Amino acid sequence: MRLKVGSRISVLVSESRNREALRIFVSGIVQGVGFRPHTYRLASRAGVAGYVRNLGGSGVEIHVEGDPKRVRLFLESLKANPPPGARIDEITVSEAEPQGFGEFSILPGEGSLRYNSIIPPDIGICRDCLAEVLGETRWSGYPFNSCVYCGPRYSMIIRVPYERENTSMRDFPLCEQCFAEYSDPQVERRFHAQGISCPACGPKVWLADVEGRVIREGPESITLASSLIDEGYIVAVKGVGGFHIACSATLDQPIARLREKKRRPTKPFAIMVLDARVLSELVEAPEWAVRLLEASSRPIMLLKVKSRARVSPLVAPSLRKLGILLPYTALHFLLLEKTNDKYAIMTSGNPHGEPMCIVNEEALERLGGIVDYFLLHNRRIVNRVDDSVLRITRGAPVMLRRGRGFAPMWVSLPFRAQRCVVAFGAMLQSAGAVAFEDKVVLTPFVGDVDEYNTFRDLEGSIRKLMETYSITPREAILASDLHPLYPSSRLADEWSRVYGSEHLRIQHHWAHVAAVMAEHGVLEDVIGVAIDGVGLGLDGRVWGGEVLTASLDRFVRVGHLKPQRMPSGDGAAHHPARMLVGILSDGLSREELIQVLKELRIVEKGFRGGLREVELLISLAEKGAPLTSSAGRVLDAVSAMLGLCFFRSYEGEPAIVLEEHSTPTNERIRVRIEGENPAILDTTDIVLQALEHLRAGTPRGEVAYMVQQAIGYGLGLIARRAAGGRKYIVISGGAAVNEYILEGVEEALDGSGLRLLTAREIPPNDGGIALGQAAIAAWRGMNL
Numbered sequence: 053m054r055l056k057v058g059s060r061i062s063v064l065v066s067e068s069r070n071r072e073a074l075r076i077f078v079s080g081i082v083q084g085v086g087f088r089p090h091t092y093r094l095a096s097r098a099g100v101a102g103y104v105r106n107l108g109g110s111g112v113e114i115h116v117e118g119d120p121k122r123v124r125l126f127l128e129s130l131k132a133n134p135p136p137g138a139r140i141d142e143i144t145v146s147e148a149e150p151q152g153f154g155e156f157s158i159l160p161g162e163g164s165l166r167y168n169s170i171i172p173p174d175i176g177i178c179r180d181c182l183a184e185v186l187g188e189t190r191w192s193g194y195p196f197n198s199c200v201y202c203g204p205r206y207s208m209i210i211r212v213p214y215e216r217e218n219t220s221m222r223d224f225p226l227c228e229q230c231f232a233e234y235s236d237p238q239v240e241r242r243f244h245a246q247g248i249s250c251p252a253c254g255p256k257v258w259l260a261d262v263e264g265r266v267i268r269e270g271p272e273s274i275t276l277a278s279s280l281i282d283e284g285y286i287v288a289v290k291g292v293g294g295f296h297i298a299c300s301a302t303l304d305q306p307i308a309r310l311r312e313k314k315r316r317p318t319k320p321f322a323i324m325v326l327d328a329r330v331l332s333e334l335v336e337a338p339e340w341a342v343r344l345l346e347a348s349s350r351p352i353m354l355l356k357v358k359s360r361a362r363v364s365p366l367v368a369p370s371l372r373k374l375g376i377l378l379p380y381t382a383l384h385f386l387l388l389e390k391t392n393d394k395y396a397i398m399t400s401g402n403p404h405g406e407p408m409c410i411v412n413e414e415a416l417e418r419l420g421g422i423v424d425y426f427l428l429h430n431r432r433i434v435n436r437v438d439d440s441v442l443r444i445t446r447g448a449p450v451m452l453r454r455g456r457g458f459a460p461m462w463v464s465l466p467f468r469a470q471r472c473v474v475a476f477g478a479m480l481q482s483a484g485a486v487a488f489e490d491k492v493v494l495t496p497f498v499g500d501v502d503e504y505n506t507f508r509d510l511e512g513s514i515r516k517l518m519e520t521y522s523i524t525p526r527e528a529i530l531a532s533d534l535h536p537l538y539p540s541s542r543l544a545d546e547w548s549r550v551y552g553s554e555h556l557r558i559q560h561h562w563a564h565v566a567a568v569m570a571e572h573g574v575l576e577d578v579i580g581v582a583i584d585g586v587g588l589g590l591d592g593r594v595w596g597g598e599v600l601t602a603s604l605d606r607f608v609r610v611g612h613l614k615p616q617r618m619p620s621g622d623g624a625a626h627h628p629a630r631m632l633v634g635i636l637s638d639g640l641s642r643e644e645l646i647q648v649l650k651e652l653r654i655v656e657k658g659f660r661g662g663l664r665e666v667e668l669l670i671s672l673a674e675k676g677a678p679l680t681s682s683a684g685r686v687l688d689a690v691s692a693m694l695g696l697c698f699f700r701s702y703e704g705e706p707a708i709v710l711e712e713h714s715t716p717t718n719e720r721i722r723v724r725i726e727g728e729n730p731a732i733l734d735t736t737d738i739v740l741q742a743l744e745h746l747r748a749g750t751p752r753g754e755v756a757y758m759v760q761q762a763i764g765y766g767l768g769l770i771a772r773r774a775a776g777g778r779k780y781i782v783i784s785g786g787a788a789v790n791e792y793i794l795e796g797v798e799e800a801l802d803g804s805g806l807r808l809l810t811a812r813e814i815p816p817n818d819g820g821i822a823l824g825q826a827a828i829a830a831w832r833g834m835n836l
């Protein structure tokens with residue numbers, strides 16, 4: 053018997069008459085994080101024989117045999133010490149027949165055997181790899197250095213299991229030196245690391261002009277790109293999950309040019325900063341937030357900008373927060389290190405409303421009109437994945453956009469589904485999901501699916517997950533939004549027709565509430581509060597400020613915001629001042645309303661057609677415009693009333709500006725709640741009181757604060773009264789991240805003993821709605 057490792061294994065062989073064998077399946081994040089080499093080392097240390105291999109579905113199988121005591125020792129150490137970056141969700145152990153293995157080895161992955169686990173998310177570069185790039189090593193200046201603990205994963209995986217030949221690294225055969233390290237168990241960070249490479253064998257970087265002509269190759273191309281950014285040029289940068297567009301964050305001219313070309317007048321741009329020290333010059337970040345930014349997921353975080361920060365006002369016009377992220381590859385680090393500022397704008401490289409580019413030729417074609425240069429490389433991006441975005445609400449992080457570093461990690465349900473589910477999400481900031489067993493896997497954030505290409509991207513991401521987890525549309529329950537005209541609902545329709553599968557249409561705000569229940573593993577009846585933009589209600593109206601009693605079985609609408617008129621229908625969503633007319637027309641006469649708008653100088657600023665438009669809108673409102681109980685629309689109206697925002701150029705803009713311009717005060721707007729089941733919070737009364745305050749000279753910021761607090765407080769009171777014996781109150785929806793609304797809810801619940809559950813790791817906005825849809829459908833599948 054040929055032995056691979058020394059004395060311990062010979063001990064094992066001599067004891068071989070008394071042999072025990074175990075078959076172990078591990079799920080969680082166990083591929084692409086050095087789990088197999090780690091297992092190898094543990095097995096060598098324990099002195100057991102057998103093998104470890106990756107399975108399809110991203111799980112890992114381990115067979116160990118040997119002296120029973122040593123086998124137990126191995127199992128204990130496996131449970132106790134997963135490698136950094138790994139997450140063990142489940143270990144299933146069963147007794148097996150000893151096979152007479154004389155050594156422990158890492159076997160190639162077995163795609164046809166399945167054990168479901170998580171496709172590894174992309175992991176930001178580790179300290180060791182960065183140190184090698186910055187030091188005198190053979191990776192010096194090499195932009196693609198990675199190891200067993202870091203580097204791209206999901207973005208480059210073609211199929212599971214995670215093996216080099218199943219990723220786009222298969223285009224780069226290992227050189228002799230890399231292969232030697234890959235094969236040597238003593239080289240911890242490179243032994244069996246699937247994504248490693250070096251300047252001799254790995255991907256190449258180059259700088260090109262808009263025609264695609266190569267200007268400079270190798271590390272100098274990065275240096276040149278840095279100086280181009282300093283000089284005010286706009287450079288597209290191919291990254292991990294797609295292209296970024298980079299330019300100076302201190303010069304106005306390139307930013308103004310970028311805004312015009314991207315047709316993005318005000319939506320803030322994210323800034324990538326070299327390190328924590330540079331970061332501290334730009335924004336206020338609590339210690340825990342810095343740690344989060346430095347974590348392997350390297351998300352964007354919205355943080356308060358310092359007053360003396362050297363940043364062009366065009367980066368985030370009219371906002372007091374900046375989206376900040378740290379470099380997550382050596383390429384990004386090298387690029388920033390050589391700029392004068394040590395930071396730069398790094399925004400998604402996509403034309404207006406389209407998905408981010410991932411292919412070089414496609415980028416040259418679609419971004420050629422926006423940027424001046426391209427920093428390209430030849431590693432293929434297989435799966436598009438945008439940067440994740442977090443913000444802080446009530447002192448804790450909340451996910452706003454879930455992409456790189458988090459997707460496609462799963463959420464565990466508190467029950468086991470008997471049927472698979474495919475969930476399609478809603479319309480905006482979309483993500484889909486699949487559910488199987490007790491897991492829900494969300495696709496990365498895709499974008500607004502009203503755009504055709506984005507919609508196709510959603511379908512592609514869903515299919516990828518279905519393929520990975522062997523889910524066929526025929527056997528699955530399809531879950532979509534209740535709104536029949538969302539492209540995502542139509543896709544579910546189409547699949548249901550073609551495959552004959554069951555199709556559930558799930559009310560928007562119920563799904564929002566269910567998403568938070570699923571995130572927290574809550575199955576019992578809860579009170580749900582959905583503080584949202586819009587979603588179709590059961591009565592055919594537009595809902596969005598709802599109090600529900602809910603379980604995964606059913607829900608009842610027990611309260612809501614007063615339905616308000618939307619003169620000009622959906623157009624009111626883009627023109628907040630129109631919504632103001634809608635709400636004020638409920639409480640004021642035509643003459644009073646016009647007087648108020650004149651007094652606040654809103655007639656010219658808020659309405660392109662001036663007074664004539666106002667008169668027309670009032671007539672529309674009087675004739676019975678469509679009604680909405682949306683919280684977002686009330687915030688929009690107040691944002692216009694305070695002169696903060698008259699045109700919405702991106703989702704949620706008026707409400708975001710309103711929140712950022714708020715000044716907390718002890719003064720309160722009184723809330724009026726009418727009726728019971730449903731109880732109705734009078735938002736006209738809230739807006740009229742705000743108007744009185746404004747007329748009495750209360751500062752705008754304080755009025756802004758009071759309105760948001762009052763909406764939260766009112767909804768919280770309704771929830772408290774409807775709670776019955778329930779233990780949890782669940783807050784969800786796009787506006788549930790609002791600091792002051794949530795503060796109002798908390799005030800209303802004070803002393804009630806109700807436990808408040810909010811979304812943290814899954815977005816409370818429509819980006820997380822597929823989780824709720826999946827949970828509801830999976831639960832139904834259980835109970836049929």
Ligand SMILES: [Zn+2]
Nearest residue numbers: 178181199202
């Ligand atoms: Zn590394």
Ligand SMILES: [Zn+2]
Nearest residue numbers: 227230250253
């Ligand atoms: Zn190499």
